[in-house]
Amino acid sequence: MLILPVSKNKILKEPIAILANGSFPRKKEPLEILNNVCTLICTDGSANTLIAKNLSPQVIIGDMDSINNKFQFKGLKIPDYNKNNTDLEKAIEWLIMNKIYKVTLLGATGNRDDMTLVNYFLLFKYFNEIDITMITDFFSISCNLGKKSFNSFKGQTVSILPKKNSIVSSKGLKFTLNNERISQDGKTLSNLSNGKSFSINCDEPILIFRSHT
Amino acid sequence: MLILPVSKNKILKEPIAILANGSFPRKKEPLEILNNVCTLICTDGSANTLIAKNLSPQVIIGDMDSINNKFQFKGLKIPDYNKNNTDLEKAIEWLIMNKIYKVTLLGATGNRDDMTLVNYFLLFKYFNEIDITMITDFFSISCNLGKKSFNSFKGQTVSILPKKNSIVSSKGLKFTLNNERISQDGKTLSNLSNGKSFSINCDEPILIFRSHT
The missing domain is CATH 2.60.120.320 (Thiamin pyrophosphokinase, thiamin-binding domain)
Incomplete structure (x- = not known):
């Protein structure tokens, strides 16, 4: 997996958010974060949703089994074919490897119930390594x-x-x-x-x- | 809390479903269950959503702090002011007390993330006492x-x-x-x-x- 020299890398300008592949934010609070973020990372399939809204991420991370190949993406593409974790975990671990210690999660709930539940558990898994706040349409978690x-x-x-x-x-x-x-x-x-x-x-x-x- | 003599009680005709106060079902699978259920129990606030769709439950259970009092409800109203459990728990426990051993949960996810997570945990809590299947827009759980x-x-x-x-x-x-x-x-x-x-x-x-x- 690519590790970036962060100090020279404008792509990882903060604030940083990850857009996961749950339901796309609808309410003011998560949308404001989405609009004001400097580095937006999409987890594979969530890039399709974003692009359909005429927006584009700076980084796409995942096993690339979901992203629409027709999209001409000019940002940073980080393929990670590890079958032992989810695309959202790949994104979080990539940030930790790049010494980023604060991130907001968007789109981490809704749609697939199984993924939603695992994404809550991810907060327990990573809170010691990176300051993660999940922003849904209703809560900061x-x-x-x-x-x-x-x-x-x-x-x-x-x-x-x-x-x-x-x-x-x-x-x-x-x-x-x-x-x-x-x-x-x-x-x-x-x-x-x-x-x-x-x-x-x-x-x-x-x-x-x-x-x- | 009222315990009904089930054998004489047509209100609890099976199949039985509980409509919780998460997001209202949108997809075919939960809507089919909602349409074909014989006894529908609403947990307080979810009755408002149902009534707004010109439907009515047979039973309303909860602390009655959310239901719109303008609604002239002709079914069975079970007030339960216990502050130590949620309205969904009150409904499940009422069914167990009435010797009902199979129920479907609808509307148990979406909207409030905290409630959604607790509702998943309820499956672990009650599975030994009652056969519960949660039906969301995406999964049977x-x-x-x-x-x-x-x-x-x-x-x-x-x-x-x-x-x-x-x-x-x-x-x-x-x-x-x-x-x-x-x-x-x-x-x-x-x-x-x-x-x-x-x-x-x-x-x-x-x-x-x-x-x-």
């Missing part, structure tokens, strides 16, 4: 371990789901968690932010969902 | 433990995801699993059925996704 503060607004829906279990404390949320053991049963969904920020502390990785509105 | 055969068709996409790990064997799939330990990394996505049926044997619960086309 990231994985957290330890203590972290988040910018917020009063009334923002904040949902928490652990990989398995986690002991969690919170500040700045309506329903305060005080060293509580949480599981995947949904009891920690639909909490609300009290104001401009909240913080969460946990001993095992958790997904934090923050609503756009 | 169910949870399995032990050996089971599935009706299929040549070329059907079959994806497998464990709760955590599982040792899995398969027959009738293109990429045969032979006592292989699988995880949530996505390597067991996009297998293909060889023909009219396939079987899977596993030692820990797994989700099996079967594509409609």
Whole structure:
């Protein structure tokens, strides 16, 4: 796989986003990111969707089994025929190899349910290596371990789901968690932010969902 | 919570489906189930969507914080104000209490990502108590433990995801699993059925996704 000398490489100018092959963003929040990104990476098939909208990525990564060959692509094409991971994983790993430590995922949910579920699990897999925020039409989703503060607004829906279990404390949320053991049963969904920020502390990785509105 | 004497109760005539409050079904397969169901249970807010389409459920279950009160509902209304579970859980548990052992879930994915993820986890939670198949626009999804055969068709996409790990064997799939330990990394996505049926044997619960086309 090609590793770029990032410092000399304008293609990887930040901010960087990956457009995966789920449903194409429809709402304002993910579309704004798509429009303002400096480097957009498509995972194979998602390039077709983008091109159909008269947009073009800077990079295409994947096993190239889905992309329409009629498209004359002038950017960087990174073929990766590894059968042991998904195109989205190939893209994330390529960024890590190129010493990029912050990326936004778009189009990572919707359409194929199996892929959607695996893409959530990817947040647990890579959060230690790269700062990933998944932006859907409804939420910003990231994985957290330890203590972290988040910018917020009063009334923002904040949902928490652990990989398995986690002991969690919170500040700045309506329903305060005080060293509580949480599981995947949904009891920690639909909490609300009290104001401009909240913080969460946990001993095992958790997904934090923050609503756009 | 009301427990019905099922044998005398025409409301729970089978087949039974629950319409959850995710995105409303758009494709042929879930819509056919919606049209042919004998008892349709709405989880609170999903009744609004159904009613807007000039359809009506037989039962509404939930904390009733979302349903539009203007609607003159003549069916069975089961208020359940328990704050420790979701409306979809309330509906599933109500069916189990009423000795119903087979149900289809519709509208359980899409829109709120946090709810979608918890709804997948519900399959792991309840599969031992009730035969649940989630039907989305793309897949039939169910949870399995032990050996089971599935009706299929040549070329059907079959994806497998464990709760955590599982040792899995398969027959009738293109990429045969032979006592292989699988995880949530996505390597067991996009297998293909060889023909009219396939079987899977596993030692820990797994989700099996079967594509409609």
